[in-house]
Amino acid sequence: MCLAVPGKVLDIEERDGTRMATVDFGGVVKEVCLEYVPDLKVGEYAIVHVGFALQRLDEESARHTLALFEELGLLQEEFGDPWEAAAAPEGWDGPGGTPPAVRNDGAREASR
Amino acid sequence: MKYLEEFQNPELARRLLDEIRATATRPWALMEVCGGQTHTIIRHGIDQLLPDQVELIHGPGCPVCVTPLEVIDKALEIASRPDVIFCSFGDMLRVPGSDRDLFQVRGHGGDVRVVYSPLDALKIAQQNPDREVVFFGIGFETTAPPNAMTVHQARKLGIPNFSMLVSHVRVPPAIEAIMTSPSCRVQAFLAAGHVCSVMGMGEYPELADRFQVPIVVTGFEPLDILEGIRRTVRQLERGEHTVDNAYPRAVRSEGNPAAQAMLADVFEVTDRAWRGIGTIPASGWRLSERYRDFDAEYRFSVGGITTREPAACRSGEVLQGLIKPHECEAFGTTCTPRSPLGATMVSSEGACAAYYLYRRLGVTPTPQEASPVA
Amino acid sequence: MPDTKHPTPGGPTPADRGLPTVDISGWTCPTPLRDQPRVVMGHGGGGALSAELVQQIFAPAFGGEILAQLGDSAAVSLGGVRLAFTTDSYVVRPLFFPGGCIGDLAVNGTVNDLAMSGARAAYLSCGFILEEGVEMPVVAGVADAMGAAARAAGVEVATGDTKVVEAGHGDGVYLNTAGIGLIPPGVDLRPQRVVPGDVVIVSGDIGLHGVAIMSVREGLEFGVEIESDCAALGGLVESMLAVTPDLHVLRDPTRGGLAAALCEIATASCTGIVVQERAIPVPSAVANACAILGLDPMYVANEGKLVAFVPREHADAVLDAMRAHPLGAGAAIIGETVETHPGMVVARTPLGGTRVVDLPLGEQLPRIC
Numbered sequence: 010m011c012l013a014v015p016g017k018v019l020d021i022e023e024r025d026g027t028r029m030a031t032v033d034f035g036g037v038v039k040e041v042c043l044e045y046v047p048d049l050k051v052g053e054y055a056i057v058h059v060g061f062a063l064q065r066l067d068e069e070s071a072r073h074t075l076a077l078f079e080e081l082g083l084l085q086e087e088f089g090d091p092w093e094a095a096a097a098p099e100g101w102d103g104p105g106g107t108p109p110a111v112r113n114d115g116a117r118e119a120s121r
Numbered sequence: 122m123k124y125l126e127e128f129q130n131p132e133l134a135r136r137l138l139d140e141i142r143a144t145a146t147r148p149w150a151l152m153e154v155c156g157g158q159t160h161t162i163i164r165h166g167i168d169q170l171l172p173d174q175v176e177l178i179h180g181p182g183c184p185v186c187v188t189p190l191e192v193i194d195k196a197l198e199i200a201s202r203p204d205v206i207f208c209s210f211g212d213m214l215r216v217p218g219s220d221r222d223l224f225q226v227r228g229h230g231g232d233v234r235v236v237y238s239p240l241d242a243l244k245i246a247q248q249n250p251d252r253e254v255v256f257f258g259i260g261f262e263t264t265a266p267p268n269a270m271t272v273h274q275a276r277k278l279g280i281p282n283f284s285m286l287v288s289h290v291r292v293p294p295a296i297e298a299i300m301t302s303p304s305c306r307v308q309a310f311l312a313a314g315h316v317c318s319v320m321g322m323g324e325y326p327e328l329a330d331r332f333q334v335p336i337v338v339t340g341f342e343p344l345d346i347l348e349g350i351r352r353t354v355r356q357l358e359r360g361e362h363t364v365d366n367a368y369p370r371a372v373r374s375e376g377n378p379a380a381q382a383m384l385a386d387v388f389e390v391t392d393r394a395w396r397g398i399g400t401i402p403a404s405g406w407r408l409s410e411r412y413r414d415f416d417a418e419y420r421f422s423v424g425g426i427t428t429r430e431p432a433a434c435r436s437g438e439v440l441q442g443l444i445k446p447h448e449c450e451a452f453g454t455t456c457t458p459r460s461p462l463g464a465t466m467v468s469s470e471g472a473c474a475a476y477y478l479y480r481r482l483g484v485t486p487t488p489q490e491a492s493p494v495a
Numbered sequence: 496m497p498d499t500k501h502p503t504p505g506g507p508t509p510a511d512r513g514l515p516t517v518d519i520s521g522w523t524c525p526t527p528l529r530d531q532p533r534v535v536m537g538h539g540g541g542g543a544l545s546a547e548l549v550q551q552i553f554a555p556a557f558g559g560e561i562l563a564q565l566g567d568s569a570a571v572s573l574g575g576v577r578l579a580f581t582t583d584s585y586v587v588r589p590l591f592f593p594g595g596c597i598g599d600l601a602v603n604g605t606v607n608d609l610a611m612s613g614a615r616a617a618y619l620s621c622g623f624i625l626e627e628g629v630e631m632p633v634v635a636g637v638a639d640a641m642g643a644a645a646r647a648a649g650v651e652v653a654t655g656d657t658k659v660v661e662a663g664h665g666d667g668v669y670l671n672t673a674g675i676g677l678i679p680p681g682v683d684l685r686p687q688r689v690v691p692g693d694v695v696i697v698s699g700d701i702g703l704h705g706v707a708i709m710s711v712r713e714g715l716e717f718g719v720e721i722e723s724d725c726a727a728l729g730g731l732v733e734s735m736l737a738v739t740p741d742l743h744v745l746r747d748p749t750r751g752g753l754a755a756a757l758c759e760i761a762t763a764s765c766t767g768i769v770v771q772e773r774a775i776p777v778p779s780a781v782a783n784a785c786a787i788l789g790l791d792p793m794y795v796a797n798e799g800k801l802v803a804f805v806p807r808e809h810a811d812a813v814l815d816a817m818r819a820h821p822l823g824a825g826a827a828i829i830g831e832t833v834e835t836h837p838g839m840v841v842a843r844t845p846l847g848g849t850r851v852v853d854l855p856l857g858e859q860l861p862r863i864c
Contacts, residue, residue, distance in 0.1 A: 011156070011158070011263050011313055011341060012157050025278060026277070035123060042270065045379045045383070046377070047379065056318060058263055058267065058315060059237060059239065059264060060238030060239075060240050060241070061238070061266065061267040061270065063315065063377060064318040064319075066370055067370045067371075070369045071127070074369065074370060078133040078136065081136040081140055
């Protein structure tokens with residue numbers, strides 16, 4: 010149920026009152042419905058599942074994740090676990106404060 | 122940034138594997154819920170590369186495996202009608218019903234068509250006004266918004282010859298059912314990343330707390346899977362059980378509000394029978410009353426269906442991680458990919474089909490590339 | 496248990512007409528879910544179901560040692576001369592697709608089947624089955640394409656036949672072609688010649704034809720700058736045989752893709768095959784189209800490629816000869832044969848993991864899961 014692929018928006022138009030985009034998947038071009046990510050702009054990337062954009066892909070977040078992978082094993086001796094240092098509850102800013110089940114190790118929020 | 126190759130980098134994968142190896146000191150059993158994740162794991166041989174202590178139990182995350190037998194039989198009935206064009210995702214064509222599958226319906230003259238998107242089915246309805254077009258709306262929360270929008274469109278554009286046979290399932294109740302099962306061995310979950318892209322992460326902390334299991338939202342590329350496993354094993358080693366987002370580039374804590382709003386309008390929660398597991402309360406979605414006109418179950422009276430599951434099939438126990446596929450008596454004998462008894466042998470992500478491929482490989486593969494070939 | 500004595504409801508059975516009956520109970524699975532009293536699309540997919548049909552119905556019905564070898568083309572002897580002889584049918588839909596049409600497929604497909612036996616195609620036959628109502632320009636377009644392909648391949652269409660079926664009983668045009676060619680002396684290409692230690696070479700990018708077809712198929716359409724790789728391989732094969740006639744086996748990975756070709760050869764030769772996934776040349780557009788549809792490029796059809804099993808001592812020279820030919824410019828060594836896991840194909844993934852490559856059941860279907 011989860012085969013969704015990243016695609017880049019080439020252009021956007023209204024069709025039958027529905028926001029549609031032409032999306033490029035690395036050389037493969039397909040029509041995609043943008044109704045669920047209406048503020049997606051040309052040049053941005055989204056996760057696309059069965060012809061629908063479901064979420065914008067955050068480039069900065071992606072780079073951050075890859076950078077942390079790169080640091081694995083290299084910084085361990087000097088700075089301890091780079092993950093603890095960099096990432097507090099990632100993506101969680103739940104209603105009314107941090108729920109007890111979500112880890113809060115007191116580390117600073119990852120800069121975005 | 123292309124978002125694909127970067128997350129398939131073999132060198133970074135090796136580092137993640139080394140981290141996992143260094144972190145795991147005891148045996149742990151993790152379950153990945155999503156079939157798409159199972160696919161990546163098998164496709165890249167990730168389960169072969171993990172240290173022995175880390176066991177992956179493939180969960181019921183594939184609509185092929187869990188769509189109730191009764192719904193499959195209804196689909197087969199509708200698809201057999203001469204006035205119907207039955208549209209479906211490719212996954213469902215080989216799923217065995219009580220006595221046949223959609224491929225065989227096609228063999229008997231049924232008009233069964235594979236589509237990539239539910240919107241394609243709507244287009245077919247517009248192009249064939251004198252035929253009834255039915256779309257098989259299965260899937261988890263990832264597929265529900267596209268299906269919901271399609272029904273919404275059908276109503277907006279006034280396409281009377283379109284209807285949807287809906288059988289959606291939800292992940293959180295499945296996790297609950299698995300954890301409350303008496304012989305459950307699962308100690309942590311890799312939550313389905315794209316389900317969370319839609320629904321957000323709000324349903325999981327309560328589960329993590331109640332069952333004392335780490336739940337790590339995980340993506341689908343090899344590095345995403347390894348990272349999800351790494352974070353999960355680390356929590357287990359530390360005795361933690363929190364919800365963690367290992368797929369932040371595509372998952373926000375609040376999910377996609379526009380999609381959630383559409384889901385609330387088009388669908389309503391219902392009890393759902395999961396094939397091989399049983400009925401899980403409030404675990405599914407069906408079309409809401411507002412959209413009853415487009416509900417294929419009401420448009421086509423498909424009554425009098427007696428479902429018949431082969432007695433030998435133990436898919437349910439496999440799906441819950443209670444037994445391994447080769448522990449089933451029918452495995453490899455009366456039940457093979459060519460002649461499956463249950464859905465876990467049909468689906469390429471099904472645990473039984475995956476095991477079937479590997480059991481014939483007598484040699485234990487080594488992680489290094491042993492071949493001298495360039 | 497379904498009644499297997501009367502497979503065709505209504506009408507006289509073969510027994511009624513005094514014809515020998517084929518006992519299909521041996522291959523009807525004991526579980527009621529999976530017996531196949533009727534033909535399904537998967538039987539034409541080039542995978543396990545197709546093989547089953549041949550092994551369970553056609554081979555027993557026809558008997559014969561040559562057929563039993565189940566090669567794409569047959570090596571036959573006539574009057575002391577060794578010929579390669581083959582036939583193929585073409586039912587592709589749509590008739591015209593990026594990079595070609597059913598006509599090119601038919602000519603090149605048959606030329607290639609003969610080339611896989613080491614033969615240079617000399618003569619083809621062509622049977623047209625036309626659907627009532629199909630427009631003349633369509634028929635002319637197909638015929639023109641066939642003529643052009645035949646001239647390019649240096650082969651002559653020597654004989655043919657035309658039939659017309661009622662509207663609704665065909666897809667516009669179905670083609671059947673048969674071909675013959677001479678097998679050069681010293682050339683013996685068949686899976687049984689493969690031994691552990693052979694090198695596996697593919698002649699170029701895979702997945703182009705299948706993706707080109709899918710891109711214009713209803714319900715799946717997408718835009719892509721991919722054309723079918725449909726081409727005649729006779730010249731490429733000749734340049735390879737010029738290095739050494741002692742190649743072991745050649746196969747064109749059509750239906751079922753590279754995976755099916757490797758699986759068939761592994762089974763027929765009783766050797767194991769190991770391939771390095773990252774050595775398999777897959778163009779990024781093919782990889783991306785497959786990613787969207789959830790398909791594996793190894794199972795996607797090719798119409799202008801071959802895979803060769805070459806004795807190790809000749810591998811480098813054969814590779815150089817292939818790369819010097821326009822249709823082999825992208826040739827690459829992708830694996831080798833081994834003694835372990837005989838009959839199985841194993842792929843080393845880019846991550847260093849292992850996966851078993853199995854024969855596809857029927858057609859590969861797009862998935863969402």
